[in-house]
Amino acid sequence: MARYIFPKGFLWGTATASYQIEGATNEDGRGETIWDRFSHTPGAIYQNQNGDLACDHYHLWREDIKIMEFIGLNAYRFSIAWSRIFPEGKGSLNIKGINFYKELIDTLLSKNIKPVITLYHWDLPQALEDKGGWLNKDTAKYFSEYAYLMFKTFKEEDIIWITLNEPWVSAFLGYGFGVHAPGKKDMKGAFIAGHNLLLAHGLAVQAFWENGTKGKIGITLNLSPVYPASDTPEDKEAVQIQDSFTNRWFLDPIFYGKYPEDIWRIIEKNRWNFNYSSEDFKIISLPIDFIGVNYYTRAIVKKDSENPYWRIKHVSSENEKTEMGWEVYPKGLYDLLIRLNRDYPKPIYITENGAAFNDVLDGGRVKDEKRIDYLREHIKEAYNAIRDGVDLRGYFVWSLMDNFEWAHGYSKRFGIVYVDYSTQKRILKDSAYFYKRVIENNGLED
Ligand code: IFM
Numbered sequence: 001m002a003r004y005i006f007p008k009g010f011l012w013g014t015a016t017a018s019y020q021i022e023g024a025t026n027e028d029g030r031g032e033t034i035w036d037r038f039s040h041t042p043g044a045i046y047q048n049q050n051g052d053l054a055c056d057h058y059h060l061w062r063e064d065i066k067i068m069e070f071i072g073l074n075a076y077r078f079s080i081a082w083s084r085i086f087p088e089g090k091g092s093l094n095i096k097g098i099n100f101y102k103e104l105i106d107t108l109l110s111k112n113i114k115p116v117i118t119l120y121h122w123d124l125p126q127a128l129e130d131k132g133g134w135l136n137k138d139t140a141k142y143f144s145e146y147a148y149l150m151f152k153t154f155k156e157e158d159i160i161w162i163t164l165n166e167p168w169v170s171a172f173l174g175y176g177f178g179v180h181a182p183g184k185k186d187m188k189g190a191f192i193a194g195h196n197l198l199l200a201h202g203l204a205v206q207a208f209w210e211n212g213t214k215g216k217i218g219i220t221l222n223l224s225p226v227y228p229a230s231d232t233p234e235d236k237e238a239v240q241i242q243d244s245f246t247n248r249w250f251l252d253p254i255f256y257g258k259y260p261e262d263i264w265r266i267i268e269k270n271r272w273n274f275n276y277s278s279e280d281f282k283i284i285s286l287p288i289d290f291i292g293v294n295y296y297t298r299a300i301v302k303k304d305s306e307n308p309y310w311r312i313k314h315v316s317s318e319n320e321k322t323e324m325g326w327e328v329y330p331k332g333l334y335d336l337l338i339r340l341n342r343d344y345p346k347p348i349y350i351t352e353n354g355a356a357f358n359d360v361l362d363g364g365r366v367k368d369e370k371r372i373d374y375l376r377e378h379i380k381e382a383y384n385a386i387r388d389g390v391d392l393r394g395y396f397v398w399s400l401m402d403n404f405e406w407a408h409g410y411s412k413r414f415g416i417v418y419v420d421y422s423t424q425k426r427i428l429k430d431s432a433y434f435y436k437r438v439i440e441n442n443g444l445e446d
Helices: 034-039 057-071 095-110 138-153 167-176 187-211 233-256 261-269 278-284 330-343 369-387 430-441
Strands: 003-005 011-015 075-079 114-120 160-165 216-222 226-228 290-294 299-303 312-314 348-353 392-398 417-420 425-428 443-445
Touching: 003 369, 011 114, 011 348, 011 430, 057 095, 057 425, 057 430, 075 160, 075 392, 095 114, 114 138, 138 160, 138 187, 160 167, 160 187, 160 290, 160 348, 167 187, 167 216, 167 233, 187 216, 187 233, 187 278, 216 233, 216 348, 226 233, 233 261, 233 278, 233 299, 233 312, 290 330, 330 348, 330 369, 348 369, 369 392, 369 430, 369 443, 430 443
Parallel strands: 011 075, 011 392, 075 114, 114 160, 160 216, 216 290, 226 299, 290 348, 348 392
Antiparallel strands: 003 443, 299 312, 417 425
């Protein structure tokens, strides 16, 4: 029997995000966000659903914390809605918004659940989007002012702060491919948005260090290891391009203060170049405490001369897929962690890992065996990475509960807790009981 027992003090958490769970979008002075606007645009979201009510966590958060206590979490990752603090993104602040998060944070701390707080999980105040959003460099400055206020408010608390969640997704799905808010379709714009997001991250890190905040600071990136479809030099080159575009485009500036050259060449060829100064990179690469990794699946690519921009094509494997169509590939998590440890050495938290499956509530129970298998196999690979030298400090299941899955609305369920959206009743799935046992044992036996 193999044993996978994690180091003492390892964080076992779950993750959520404000727009996906809170609801109460018009309450207590919260300002409109790009996701309110986008989700109310006909045709943008599956069945025109929106986050107006979501899981009503804004009202049910006490009950949700009780669930966290029952599962035994020692950490909880959530995000602050910028527009609850600054309804217009800047200027006058909204004390009711601060009080909401203060109560939430105090309660978590009183239950020994460490708050892991994302400052930006995609819900940009609409007032800032009206001035250009992430295409406007000023947004980075306003973000750092909001971040500074949060660091000051919670200066004495032992919090893990995450500046941004998945800036690649914000930039490319929001400004390049138009499938996320604000729904813009312009590749040059996506690269500019990405740069300003990186700058926002750096300025917030600067604010963190200047303020002498007690906690820790880092960023969360969505990362996928890339594998070639064959051993040909062409397919290996395709791997390089895909890796530079999705992984290194954000890692390299943060760790080494520069963009990967191969992508910059593609940018120039397509006349997507934008201006930036070397000063920007000094800020973007300010030291951080850790890197947050969101891992769901891997990418397999081959060369494709027909593709006008990237000359690569994604290839599907025969392996099992989740409801999102994402291949289940636990070994990819191991490969990714080993590579990060080699090329970008820093403590790591797996800030998201999980799967959407077609859960059925039957007689008050959800037997989500596939999710249990998914979690078990990924937790084992996380353990293997620690065994092989990776400084991994925590693991967060996405998600605590089913929620608003962006353009997919409520059609994809990622939670270990089932949400009956007609009553807002929470029902622990079998995976929640599985995770409870993992936490009690600080690992697995298999
Ligand atoms: O729901 C999202 C989350 O907001 C960011 N990471 C991926 C999750 C699943 O798609």
